Amino acid sequence: MIETLKHWDEELFIFLNAQHLDWLDPIMFGISGKLIWLPFYALLVFLIIKNLGKGSIWVFIGIALAILFSDQATSGFMKPFFERPRPCHDPRWEGIMFNYKHCGGMYGFASSHASNTFSLATYLLLTFHRKVKGFGWMFLWAALVSYSRIYLGVHYPADVVVGAIVGILAGFIAWWLVIKIKMTTIRKVEEMDKQEE
Template identity: 55%
Template structure:
């Protein structure tokens, strides 16, 4: 069963990776760079401040904790534990798959980009529910960032899917933790 899933994953990767255009390559590559998103993050922080200026440190701290959890689970534990080669490091795909730019570390199971972006989308949507109307669009942002990893040949689709699941769980855990800690702090001060 595991081998069949791996075969489907590889076949889907080759099919999805085949949809590329030379003019789009540098754009997609740039989308995966952190520096590209700094203006987006700055605007998001400003909107968070406007929506919840009293609780902004809870929101920013929760976002940081979400990234810490999702990144440590994916990069710190899963990649070295499973040691699944990234497609761009796998000689079987040489001449078959499309790769643009750097390949990244040797192992790619699971995607930290997917985990981090879906984690942030989940945490912010839970924490700021109803305060910033367009936050559901963060899931589209997370999907686009995640898909670029397949396009660039650095992750298989299951790497993305499982990374997204880990990110969503990290966002949920962080949200529960923040809610619990705030409630306990309030109980302490209200006694």
């Protein structure tokens, strides 16, 4: 069963990876990078502070936790545990698959790019769904970044799908933890105020 799923995953990778255009290659490479998204991250910081003011500190704590959980789950645990080579490191695909400029570390299951972007999207959606409309579009951003990893030949489809699932779980856990920590902190502050009275 596992071998069958693995075979389907590889076949889908070869098909998707073959759908590339010369002019799109550097764009996808940029989408997969970090520098191109700095203005986007700056806008997110601005929107968070604008809507929450001092309360935004809790959001930034949550974002840090979400990305920490997702990154450690994929890069810290899953990649060294499963040891599934990236397609660009697999000699079977030499001359068959497309890889643009960079391959990355040896192992690719599961994708940290997918897990980190989906954890951020999930956390912000859960945090702001009642306050600010439109954060759902961040899942399109996360999906685009994830797809770029297949396009560039550094991940199989299963790598990014599982990475996305890990990211969604990490975002939810971070959101839940921040609520619990925030409630506990507020309760303790109120108790201290009562004692001082």
